[in-house]
Amino acid sequence: MSKKEMNDKLNNKPEEAKENRMALDDAARVKVLSPAMLVFKRFIRNKLAILGTCVLVILFLFCFLGPLFYPYAETEIFYGYRDQNGSYAYAQIRKDYVSYWNPECDSDTKTNLDLVERMVNSAIKEIVESGSDSTNVQAADGHYYTLKKFDDEVYALTDSSYVLVADFAGNMLKGIATFRDGHTKPEGDFDKAAAAGISEGSFEFGGLTYDIVKDPKGTKLDYDIYCDLSTGGVDYYFVSTVLAPTFYSEADYQTYSKDSGFKYHAYLSNYTDSKGFEYGGEKFTTASEEGVITLYKGEEKCAYFSAFAASGKDSSVHLSAEFQQALEGVISEMRDSSNAAVGSTATFTFPSPKYVDGKVVTDAEGNTVLEDKVYTVKTEQNDYTVWCDQSTYVILIYDAPNADHLLGTDANGMDVLARIMYGGRISLMVGFVVVFIEMILGVIMGGIAGYFGGWVDNLIMRLVDIFYCIPSMPILIITGAMFDALKMDYKVRLIWMMAILGLLGWAGVARMVRGQILSLREQEFMVAAEASGLSTSRRIFRHLVPNVMPQLIVQATMGLGSVIITESTLSFLGLGVKHPLATWGNMMNNITQKVEYLSAYAYIWVPIGCLICLAVIAFNFVGDGLRDAFDPKMKR
């Protein structure tokens, strides 16, 4: 609508309307507004103040109402599954020979051979060193047994049958028999009995029959003494081996892995003529393929034997035969290459069941989903450890932001967003309580000083001067450190901290209130109040203080910001509000102390710092706006 048209409309108004037009100074023209309304209208005209108010309203809703709708509590700790690199299995190349008894052995025989079994490792060492394929060992009852070598890895104890025990070489004329290594001369006059037996070709001594045979290669007088040391009984008493079976199926593993008797047959089977045995109603056969002995159960592959032994870190981990073969390959490669020093590592991948949230993932048909997983083999002093990422149930520390935790979790596995809300409550509450204490103290002290004047004024103002001079931050730090030393309860120290903050801050308010009251005291309305006989307290609190209110409100709003900064700084230093309670300051405490956390968890502390800034700026904006609204003269 153009100007001209508007004027036309005005001019074309009906006559009576023209007559009712108000005069310029008509009282009805003046819209009467209450002082509070005036202030409010001036306030909402200030854009920054409106912005500050909006920010504050949002902050308050966020901190005080947010937790009601947010599912997590302030100190709720979250647990969950997380891939953690941990030891998964151990492996070693077995060097010690372990013996498996023949199940047919009775317990007396076992007791008799107990010492032999325990010494088997040194006996085998002897065989290896001498390069022979057997050695004789003496049992507890004095009889000799033969430890027979089948293979580098398999030995078995058997009766030593007819063996050369002694000869007369050299000492024939003296009639003294020289015993071979591994045999000792029985007690009694053995030599005499032997000499007597030469002509007959045999003699008996100590319950054993000895045969005397002329040494075909030796001299005329060289005779050898043979003896059948066998006691009769089983073929083999036990098998000693470094091998261990690796079963292809878990069922076989469960059935046979602990069965010593089965193992006895299994290890021996490859060296028997039939290459097989029967055990527990099943038929087993063995075959040697590429140096590896494989055990068949019927036609099926059942297990293979190897000196390489691997086991899971605990009973929950079962290593499959394929995994063990792969691991063996990696380890033998490591042993062949120069990569064999302690601490050296090698990695390999192996398709393994996929875990999500601690459960194996299965596809639609119920088959386990496999994924390639990286395993690291590490050489230790005597064995090898296998490491891999495992789905472990842990406290979710420093969880990255995700759908459950929008800002992740903190060092204690607590939800950051929840703690920001509760922290905001504490920070804002501390601000309000402290400012309230400051205002109460300041109004009372300033009011008394300003109203009464004289020596009261002097005294209070000296007190104000003194409190102005006390360095507050050092005092707060000292008290914080002292609370720490006294191990004060976190709630008690929160109250103390608020009290101290309030006590250190009232001087400014008192000075301002006193100044205002000094000037107001002389004004006419106070004279009128005095003349109408009002009581002193009524005059102070009903007539003077309300007039100081605007400045008080402004100072309180500005003060809130600085108290929030002080509190967060103290909490940041670890000397303010303590752990179970969250505040914006102490949430930043741990994270910014370490360099690696500083950058890695910036998503936690940067928003918190911004919130502190935002709150303080908003309080300052509102304070500025209020000051301008209360006292328009100050603004140009």
Added chain:
Amino acid sequence: MLKFIIKRVLYSTLILFLVMFVIYTLMASLPSGYIEKQARMLSQQPGTQKSYDQWVEEMEANLGMDKGLVEGYFTWLGNAVQGDFGESWNWTVPVAQKFNDVVWYSFVLSLIAFVLEVAIAIPLGILAAKKQYSFADYTVTVVALVGISMPTFFLASLLKLVFSVKLGWFDIGGMGGRDHNQLDAWGQFLDTCHHMILPVITLTIIGIGGLMRYTRTNTLEVLNADYIRTARAKGLSEKRVIGYHAFRNTLIPIVTIVGGSLPGLFSGALITETLFDIRGIGFVSYHSMVNGDIPFTMFYLAFSSILILMGTLLSDILYAVVDPRVRLN
């Protein structure tokens, strides 16, 4: 004028005496056992030369805390006036010596930041007032408010994150690099300067807001004054009005506030120095206070309150010196 100054100095001394008493009372009324506990802890530390009894004895001799409050206060004050603040528990050297060793780092750090603040804040404040409600004005206002509202620790952490961790321009803290000792004197100096850059930036940004805002408000007030209107009415150039008539009057409150903050340069930056590991008085005091080093803490509290008082005194006197109207009253 002289009479005014003498009166102010005497009054300040009285206040200082009372402030010291309040501080002494505060320290003396620490819950019983706290000081003894600290002394016991000290005597059990490896390499300590003194037994528990010696620590307590020395402390009582110096602080007089075994005597009554008033008598003890005078014992301590008597020692303090002679410059004897006892031996620091945390640094195991006399307090005065430790103070002397570190105070100059703080002073230089604060001085550089202070010069920067003044050099940036005053021109910008005047500019903002000159062009009120312009873009420049809003920028200055917002920057000033952000500076005021920013907690030191947050700003320091942000600077560390950006310049130390992400860009790698500066070390995360400390006063010298790893190879500081291998450098020659000039290299060491440059290295230390390099390490001072982030703390100086922190201090400047934190301090600049208040001064900028103050300058702006005061300049606005001056620009509204009658004599400025008169100067304009006389047809003076805008440059002369602002640069001569307005500027000199703007300076009155600014000089007092700037002068008043001069003593504070010695007090060290408690938070900034601690966060950046600058071994100035702020850093040393912070660690003394946290570790319950009573002699050093007493000294630092006394020292800070003297500086605050001196600041007030100085700004009062400067106000009288700069503004002839005050002197007439």
